[in-house]
Amino acid sequence: MADVAFDDAANLARAQPLRPVASEAPWFRRTLVALVLAIVGVLLLAPLAVVFTEALAKGLGAAVSALGERDARAAIRLTLLVAAIAVPLNAVFGVAAAWAIAKFDFRGKAILITLIDLPFSVSPVVAGLCLVLVFGANAPLGAWLVANGWPVIFAVPGIVLATMFITFPFVARELIPVMQEHGRAEEEAALTLGASGWRTFLTVTLPNIRWALLYGVLLCNARAMGEFGAVAVVSGKIRGQTNTMPLMIEMLYNEYLSVAAFSMAALLALLALVTLTLKTALEWRYADQLAANRRH
Amino acid sequence: MHIEIEELAKEFGTTTALLPVSLSIPSGALVSLLGPSGSGKTTLLRILGGLETPTSGRVLFDSQDATGLSVQERRAGFVFQHYALFRHMTVFENIAYGLRARPRRIRPPEAEIRRRVTRLLDLIRLPDIAGRYPTQLSGGQRQRVALARALAIEPRMLLLDEPFGALDARVRKELRGGLREIHDQTGLTTVFVTHDQDEAMEIADLVVVMSMGRIEQIGTPHDVRSRPATRFVADFVAA
Numbered sequence: 001m002a003d004v005a006f007d008d009a010a011n012l013a014r015a016q017p018l019r020p021v022a023s024e025a026p027w028f029r030r031t032l033v034a035l036v037l038a039i040v041g042v043l044l045l046a047p048l049a050v051v052f053t054e055a056l057a058k059g060l061g062a063a064v065s066a067l068g069e070r071d072a073r074a075a076i077r078l079t080l081l082v083a084a085i086a087v088p089l090n091a092v093f094g095v096a097a098a099w100a101i102a103k104f105d106f107r108g109k110a111i112l113i114t115l116i117d118l119p120f121s122v123s124p125v126v127a128g129l130c131l132v133l134v135f136g137a138n139a140p141l142g143a144w145l146v147a148n149g150w151p152v153i154f155a156v157p158g159i160v161l162a163t164m165f166i167t168f169p170f171v172a173r174e175l176i177p178v179m180q181e182h183g184r185a186e187e188e189a190a191l192t193l194g195a196s197g198w199r200t201f202l203t204v205t206l207p208n209i210r211w212a213l214l215y216g217v218l219l220c221n222a223r224a225m226g227e228f229g230a231v232a233v234v235s236g237k238i239r240g241q242t243n244t245m246p247l248m249i250e251m252l253y254n255e256y257l258s259v260a261a262f263s264m265a266a267l268l269a270l271l272a273l274v275t276l277t278l279k280t281a282l283e284w285r286y287a288d289q290l291a292a293n294r295r296h
Numbered sequence: 297m298h299i300e301i302e303e304l305a306k307e308f309g310t311t312t313a314l315l316p317v318s319l320s321i322p323s324g325a326l327v328s329l330l331g332p333s334g335s336g337k338t339t340l341l342r343i344l345g346g347l348e349t350p351t352s353g354r355v356l357f358d359s360q361d362a363t364g365l366s367v368q369e370r371r372a373g374f375v376f377q378h379y380a381l382f383r384h385m386t387v388f389e390n391i392a393y394g395l396r397a398r399p400r401r402i403r404p405p406e407a408e409i410r411r412r413v414t415r416l417l418d419l420i421r422l423p424d425i426a427g428r429y430p431t432q433l434s435g436g437q438r439q440r441v442a443l444a445r446a447l448a449i450e451p452r453m454l455l456l457d458e459p460f461g462a463l464d465a466r467v468r469k470e471l472r473g474g475l476r477e478i479h480d481q482t483g484l485t486t487v488f489v490t491h492d493q494d495e496a497m498e499i500a501d502l503v504v505v506m507s508m509g510r511i512e513q514i515g516t517p518h519d520v521r522s523r524p525a526t527r528f529v530a531d532f533v534a535a
Contacts, residue, residue, distance in 0.1 A: 185376050185377075185380035186380045186381075186383075188347055188367075188374075188376070188380065189374065189376055189380040189382070190382075190397070191347075191367045191368060192345055192346075192367055192368075192370075192372060192446075193394035193397055193445065193446075193449055194368045194371070194394050194397045194449055195393070196368070196397075199397055203382075203393075203397075204382055207384045208384065
């Protein structure tokens with residue numbers, strides 16, 4: 001009986017090619033991998049290499065002293081400040097929006113999801129123009145704000161608003177699928193065990209979404225520091241005051257100060273690389289917990 | 297604790313999950329809500345636990361109106377269909393959760409929490425798994441941990457939603473006896489939802505047969521089997 005079954009299996013194996021059904025031919029796999037590596041090399045690695053070589057074209061000293069200029073330091077400070085305001089706020093909004101969408105059923109949920117995606121589909125320049133139309137000196141609200149000493153456009157608040165608009169979807173988008181997959185049962189269990197809503201959020205919801213949240217925050221941060229279009233419209237590009245790093249890079253480049261421009265660009269790229277390294281390190285450190293979260 | 301359900305109804309938007317139903321559950325009874333999916337049995341259980349609010353009707357716990365009580369105030373030990381164990385916590389922390397969540401005033405000291413969790417692990421006959429995570433447990437072990445977690449808060453009643461639904465047939469048989477045993481040891485009024493009539497008949501004192509949001513029959517397993525009240529009950533029990 002067993003022998004017969006074994007023979008059948010052997011026959012079947014002989015009749016079929018000796019590889020998993022879902023797999024492709026080796027040459028096809030190799031071509032695909034080569035293609036991906038080529039694209040990654042040309043589109044991602046080569047530009048990065050160019051940025052760093054151009055920045056260091058006249059030596060490390062020149063690059064560092066370019067970054068030490070007063071206006072350059074102001075631009076770095078402003079970019080960090082804007083990210084420090086916009087990212088935490090968007091993290092909170094993102095968690096709130098994802099929570100509402102994933103855990104409750106209400107009218108207009110589909111519209112809310114679409115609205116969250118809006119910044120992805122609207123051109124950043126258009127977003128910036130919208131802010132100018134609302135908060136500019138020619139609009140009633142903008143005029144009132146200027147008269148009271150709180151200018152938004154051509155000032156830091158406008159840059160923060162533009163950055164927040166552009167980076168709004170990142171945290172929510174990361175969290176919604178994770179929260180929807182987890183469902184509400186664990187939160188309900190915590191409530192039946194006597195935990196308050198806030199305690200349930202802190203001890204059950206937050207630990208379950210922490211990796212998605214971290215990832216969303218890192219993406220949001222990278223984009224917040226790198227945003228150009230929307231910020232360019234509202235900033236007014238006043239050197240030393242409303243110039244962020246990306247705007248500064250363009251300005252320096254247009255003035256043929258290529259070492260200064262590429263040094264700034266290299267620093268911006270480094271900041272992004274640091275966030276990515278941080279994420280990878282954390283993933284590596286907590287690999288077992290991550291796996292446990294997924295398997296459940 | 298004696299549970300009295302008076303004309304309880306629930307609508308979700310335009311769909312009616314529960315027509316006005318009334319039911320009296322004597323203190324210390326082991327009651328099964330039996331019916332096919334969509335019969336309203338889980339909705340009824342969730343209303344008892346405070347996870348849903350009824351559209352109309354009242355719930356009385358020991359003759360006191362409990363309809364407006366929050367889920368925390370009810371102190372119902374709830375076992376969820378897929379157990380809903382906290383996946384980022386060890387078995388120990390899962391069971392201790394309800395005790396740690398208490399306001400500082402009535403929170404037991406750490407040594408007492410440790411003692412109680414150990415006792416509960418003994419009760420579910422899994423004394424050695426305190427340090428494991430839910431993903432490292434079998435289905436049957438998860439179910440028993442969920443039961444221990446629900447018991448840890450010293451509940452006034454035990455509510456179980458398809459407690460054996462996600463288990464294979466052999467484990468299911470084994471755990472049925474386990475639930476009956478724990479019920480007899482704790483003396484807690486226990487309500488469990490099931491769609492499996494064998495399960496209901498084997499361990500419940502009282503079987504409540506439900507269909508389409510209404511109660512078809514309330515009776516002992518023997519009554520329901522030998523004298524089905526409606527055509528539906530006769531068909532369902534015979535199946």
